[in-house]
Amino acid sequence: MAQSQQNTGMFGSMSEVKLNELRKMIVGLDTEDLQRLSIFVNDPDAFSQEISGLLPTSIKLMLEKGDISYSVLMPVVESALKDSVKQNPKVLADVLFPIMMPAIRKAVADDLSKMIESLNSTLENSFSPKRLGWRFKSMFSSSSYAEIVLSNAYIFRVKQVFLIHKQSGLLLGEVSDNRSSVTKNSDMVSSMLSAIKDFVQDSFDTKQQNELDTIKVGQFNIWIEQGPHAILAAIVEGNAPAEYRTILKETIEIIHLKQSYELEHFEGDIEVFKKSDAYLESCVISEQKEKKKKRPIIIMLLFAILVGGLVFLLYNSFDSKLRINKLENALRIESGIIITNNDNNNGKIVFEGLRDPLASNPIKFLAIYDVDTSEVVFSFKPYISLEDELILKRAYFVLEPPTSVILSVNNHLLFAEGEADKKWVDMALTNYVKIIGVNSFDITSLLVINNNKTVKKHVNSKKLSIESYYFVFNYNKVKLDSKQEIKFKNFITEVNRLLDFDFSQDSIPVIVVIGHTSYKGNAVANKTVAFERAQQFISLMAEAAIPIEVLVPKTDYIEDTNDEFPVRSVSFKIVYSKPEDL
Amino acid sequence: MIKKKIVMLGSFAVGKTSLVQRYVNSIFSEKYLTTIGVKIDQKIIKVSNAEVNLLLWDIHGEDDYQKIKPTYIMGSSGCFIILDGTRKATLDVGLKLIETVKQTAPNSSIIILINKSDLKEEWDISEDDIKNLKYKGYEVIETSAKANTEVEYAFKRITQLMLN
Numbered sequence: 150m151a152q153s154q155q156n157t158g159m160f161g162s163m164s165e166v167k168l169n170e171l172r173k174m175i176v177g178l179d180t181e182d183l184q185r186l187s188i189f190v191n192d193p194d195a196f197s198q199e200i201s202g203l204l205p206t207s208i209k210l211m212l213e214k215g216d217i218s219y220s221v222l223m224p225v226v227e228s229a230l231k232d233s234v235k236q237n238p239k240v241l242a243d244v245l246f247p248i249m250m251p252a253i254r255k256a257v258a259d260d261l262s263k264m265i266e267s268l269n270s271t272l273e274n275s276f277s278p279k280r281l282g283w284r285f286k287s288m289f290s291s292s293s294y295a296e297i298v299l300s301n302a303y304i305f306r307v308k309q310v311f312l313i314h315k316q317s318g319l320l321l322g323e324v325s326d327n328r329s330s331v332t333k334n335s336d337m338v339s340s341m342l343s344a345i346k347d348f349v350q351d352s353f354d355t356k357q358q359n360e361l362d363t364i365k366v367g368q369f370n371i372w373i374e375q376g377p378h379a380i381l382a383a384i385v386e387g388n389a390p391a392e393y394r395t396i397l398k399e400t401i402e403i404i405h406l407k408q409s410y411e412l413e414h415f416e417g418d419i420e421v422f423k424k425s426d427a428y429l430e431s432c433v434i435s436e437q438k439e440k441k442k443k444r445p446i447i448i449m450l451l452f453a454i455l456v457g458g459l460v461f462l463l464y465n466s467f468d469s470k471l472r473i474n475k476l477e478n479a480l481r482i483e484s485g486i487i488i489t490n491n492d493n494n495n496g497k498i499v500f501e502g503l504r505d506p507l508a509s510n511p512i513k514f515l516a517i518y519d520v521d522t523s524e525v526v527f528s529f530k531p532y533i534s535l536e537d538e539l540i541l542k543r544a545y546f547v548l549e550p551p552t553s554v555i556l557s558v559n560n561h562l563l564f565a566e567g568e569a570d571k572k573w574v575d576m577a578l579t580n581y582v583k584i585i586g587v588n589s590f591d592i593t594s595l596l597v598i599n600n601n602k603t604v605k606k607h608v609n610s611k612k613l614s615i616e617s618y619y620f621v622f623n624y625n626k627v628k629l630d631s632k633q634e635i636k637f638k639n640f641i642t643e644v645n646r647l648l649d650f651d652f653s654q655d656s657i658p659v660i661v662v663i664g665h666t667s668y669k670g671n672a673v674a675n676k677t678v679a680f681e682r683a684q685q686f687i688s689l690m691a692e693a694a695i696p697i698e699v700l701v702p703k704t705d706y707i708e709d710t711n712d713e714f715p716v717r718s719v720s721f722k723i724v725y726s727k728p729e730d731l
Numbered sequence: 732m733i734k735k736k737i738v739m740l741g742s743f744a745v746g747k748t749s750l751v752q753r754y755v756n757s758i759f760s761e762k763y764l765t766t767i768g769v770k771i772d773q774k775i776i777k778v779s780n781a782e783v784n785l786l787l788w789d790i791h792g793e794d795d796y797q798k799i800k801p802t803y804i805m806g807s808s809g810c811f812i813i814l815d816g817t818r819k820a821t822l823d824v825g826l827k828l829i830e831t832v833k834q835t836a837p838n839s840s841i842i843i844l845i846n847k848s849d850l851k852e853e854w855d856i857s858e859d860d861i862k863n864l865k866y867k868g869y870e871v872i873e874t875s876a877k878a879n880t881e882v883e884y885a886f887k888r889i890t891q892l893m894l895n
Binding site: 336 | 732733734735736756757758759763767768769771772773783784786788800802803805806807808893
């Protein structure tokens with residue numbers, strides 16, 4: 150036992166070094182290596198720390214070789230993320246914060262910008278007649294106002310679209326609206342645009358996410374949409390809707406998706422980008438104005454009404470002035486009217502002056518010259534005119550001459566001519582002095598006649614006519630046949646003319662109705678019959694409203710066949726006499 | 732058609748603008764140089780039966796007050812570094828600009844143009860300086876905008892380099 154221990158101890162002391170060498174020869178590891186490995190085996194933390202440096206490289210190599218795939222790793226990563234969020238969401242939030250916040254901010258800013266742009270456009274176009282029309286349209290259609298505005302508010306035209314290489318500023322492709330004059334020297338323009346973009350971004354903003362997206366040049370807006378390798382620049386005339394931005398974004402995205410390699414490795418050959426022209430063309434859009442330009446009927450109508458109104462007012466004013474001028478001229482030459490002043494008072498012309506009471510009434514001139522009382526006012530004070538015309542009027546007014554007398558005035562001398570009875574002449578000679586303006590009265594040309602003579606003359610003028618009438622009747626019969634009725638009517642008219650006279654004097658004309666008979670047979674009886682015939686005829690005349698007082702019946706015998714009137718006739722004789730003398 | 736972006740860099744008053752003025756199609760006024768620091772010109776050149784559309788970015792000369800914006804250099808295929816032979820200081824600026832170009836547009840072909848060759852007697856940049864540049868691998872062309880010397884060639888040459 151003791152020897153064994155001794156051997157062991159000796160072997161142990163001698164063999165430790167040799168054993169180590171032997172072990173190194175066999176397994177290639179010395180004691181230190183074994184101790185290190187022992188630590189890895191016994192201490193997982195230390196082991197984990199050791200392999201942590203190798204694991205990423207190892208996974209990368211495995212992925213490259215295809216030993217594992219992303220789809221294998223995905224559930225692990227997803228689970229890990231889920232667990233992390235479950236346990237403490239703040240950790241992941243802190244990790245994502247620097248990425249998410251700018252992204253969210255950019256998205257919100259983009260949306261706000263779009264909304265403001267849209268709102269601006271809508272507000273700008275809200276109060277025109279066209280937009281008011283849209284309001285009515287929305288009221289009477291199923292579309293909302295917003296829909297109608299969106300479909301009408303934006304009238305714009307994209308003239309040209311450039312695809313520009315972001316790094317070099319070289320023009321990769323361009324399309325243009327056929328109707329537009331395209332930008333010349335597109336290459337230089339696109340390079341300059343790129344330089345301006347770089348200049349603006351470098352000068353005013355250092356944040357990568359804030360990119361220049363619009364340049365306004367006069368009536369044009371250059372809309373810029375930037376991708377990682379290329380830029381879209383659209384030259385827009387007018388107000389494009391905010392939705393156009395989305396079109397540009399989608400276009401630059403799809404170009405990057407389709408030609409990512411070409412863009413990244415661009416070395417100046419632009420032919421390869423021809424295939425993107427179709428995408429660029431999708432950006433060349435426009436909203437045309439109404440195809441058929443409607444004539445501004447309302448404006449034309451209003452203008453016509455306005456012009457018509459003005460012409461009417463001018464014409465009225467001119468016409469009114471013309472008419473009033475004519476009226477004034479007429480009044481100025483009218484005897485007995487003196488105009489001293491005319492003035493415009495609240496749109497009315499006030500004529501002031503003097504007027505003889507016997508002068509023409511100025512109101513009657515209004516109708517002649519088509520002037521309304523709303524246009525003029527007369528303010529005349531009375532006066533006595535010494536003009537011949539007014540003196541004459543005054544003479545007629547004072548003397549009231551019979552129609553057979555004609556008066557005239559010349560230089561304050563009153564003349565009378567014609568016929569007048571003595572009574573009137575006496576009155577006129579007495580009263581002419583009352584006529585203001587008359588200095589003397591000349592009646593040398595006036596025939597002064599006696600009243601009785603006058604009546605006789607009148608009667609004589611009718612006598613022959615009446616006395617030429619006669620009516621023949623049958624036996625014992627006084628009845629007018631149809632022919633005689635006409636004759637009788639004419640006869641009555643003549644009689645009425647005779648009696649239409651001033652018979653106020655003492656003598657009157659009397660109509661003697663004579664019944665004619667003959668001596669044949671019983672002459673006395675014949676006379677009686679003739680007298681009755683005359684009486685019956687008087688009755689007929691009385692029925693015709695001839696005063697019976699002036700009708701006297703009488704009989705007469707026919708002496709021979711040469712007599713003026715036949716047998717059984719009635720004739721007439723006018724006698725100027727006092728009735729009681731008959 | 733092939734399109735290439737060429738930037739023209741150099742210190743102020745080295746003659747960048749004068750160098751290209753009569754050879755290019757230009758629509759923008761000089762004021763852009765002092766406002767946004769760049770002006771774009773265009774030149775179409777035929778090299779080996781191929782038409783190449785060159786877009787020349789004439790970039791405002793770098794000085795103490797205005798630095799060149801690297802974004803203007805990005806994406807360029809060629810670069811003219813323009814020096815004024817009569818001012819050696821422009822060489823130093825040019826070398827710094829070359830470094831900027833290498834960082835910003837590493838694949839850009841670079842040609843150094845030493846301008847004002849019509850005043851060669853007055854040059855401050857020596858033959859040794861030029862040899863030194865060539866030794867470093869840069870292609871150097873002596874030009875004169877005034878005398879119309881080697882300008883057209885410079886454009887052809889840089890186009891060849893870019894296409895290769």
